Amino acid sequence: xxxxxxxxxxxxxxxxxxxxxxxxxxxxxxxxxxxxxxxxxxxxxxxxxxxxxxxxxxxxxxxxxxxxxxxxxxxxxxxxxxxxxxxxxxxxxxxxxxxxxxxxxxxxxxxxx
Numbered sequence: 001x002x003x004x005x006x007x008x009x010x011x012x013x014x015x016x017x018x019x020x021x022x023x024x025x026x027x028x029x030x031x032x033x034x035x036x037x038x039x040x041x042x043x044x045x046x047x048x049x050x051x052x053x054x055x056x057x058x059x060x061x062x063x064x065x066x067x068x069x070x071x072x073x074x075x076x077x078x079x080x081x082x083x084x085x086x087x088x089x090x091x092x093x094x095x096x097x098x099x100x101x102x103x104x105x106x107x108x109x110x111x112x113x
Contacts, residue, residue, distance in 0.1 A: 007094065010055045011090055012086075013047075013052055013053035013054075013055070014053045014054070014056070014057050014093065015061065015086060015089050015090055016037050016039070016043075016047055016053055016086075017047040017053030018053075018057055018061070018065040019065050019069055019086070020037065020044050020047040020048050021047070021048060022065050022066050022068075023036065023072060023073060024048055025069070026069055026072075027073065028072065030045065035079070036082050037082075037086075038083075057093050058092065058093060060092050061089050064085075064089045065089060068085040068086075068089065071085075
């Protein structure tokens with residue numbers, strides 16, 4: 001499996017699920033959670049119910065999800081900052097520096113062109 005495939009099919013859904021759970025604890029409406037995650041309210045419901053994004057995350061990634069969710073609930077994070085935050089959590093969850101040690105032939109090749 002390509003590194004991007006693992007991120008797309010396993011890690012990113014797990015991060016989104018954790019963020020959805022944390023944002024719900026912060027009393028963020030599901031419509032705003034969906035907006036923050038770039039998805040639908042139906043997908044958010046699936047994350048919260050456990051039907052989507054069931055891969056385990058390391059404790060550090062969960063902690064970063066809690067912090068990002070809290071900042072979003074307080075209005076301290078906009079959509080572009082949310083994307084950056086999610087990307088950083090994915091890197092933590094993946095356990096590597098994506099694009100440096102994890103070449104992908106499609107989007108993050110380490111080969112010089």
